[in-house]
Amino acid sequence: MIYKGSCHCGQIAFEVEGELTQVADCNCSICSRIGALHWFVARDALRLLTPESNLATYTFGKHVIKHHFCPKCGIHPFGEGTDPSGNRKAAVNARCLEDVDLSSLPVMHLDGRSR
Template sequence: MNYKGSCHCGQIAFEAEGEISEVMECNCSICSRKGSLMWFVPRDKLHLLTPEENLATYMFGEHTIRHHFCPKCGIHPFGEATDPSGNRMAAINVRCLEDFDFSSLPVKHFDGRSL
């Protein structure tokens, strides 16, 4: 299935391909403040519809996750990292997907605060 998403102002827009069976909520210092619900897909299943130059990026801690956000409206539509097997992945904030009801999806809780 194909999904479209964006930040609030539309400066960052994207499409993502895959099936959403669950989302993850992380309690680390940044995720708990952002309130993101993340859906993970291989990075090649995320396609930017706007220029990559529109992205701002924040990294902290071990600098392994690139938390992308819009410098204009401040919304965090997705992040990028490499999984333990070395695969490039995207963590898409399902709250940024168009016309998508995430309320019925199971939420997996991840204890990122303990890392």
């Protein structure tokens, strides 16, 4: 299935293809503050519909995850990194997807604070 998503103002818009069967709630210092519910997909499954130059990016700690956000409205629609095997991944903020009933999805809790 293809899902459409965006930041609040629409300056960042994207499509992501896959089966949304669960989301992850991470307790690391940034995720707990922004309240994202992550859907992890292969980076190739996410396609930007707006220019990449519209993204602002923040990294911290080991600087291995690129947390992308909109410099206009401040919403964090997705991040990028690699999994332990070196595969490129995207962490889509499911709260930014259109027509998704988040209450119907199981939530996996990630202990990012301990990493």
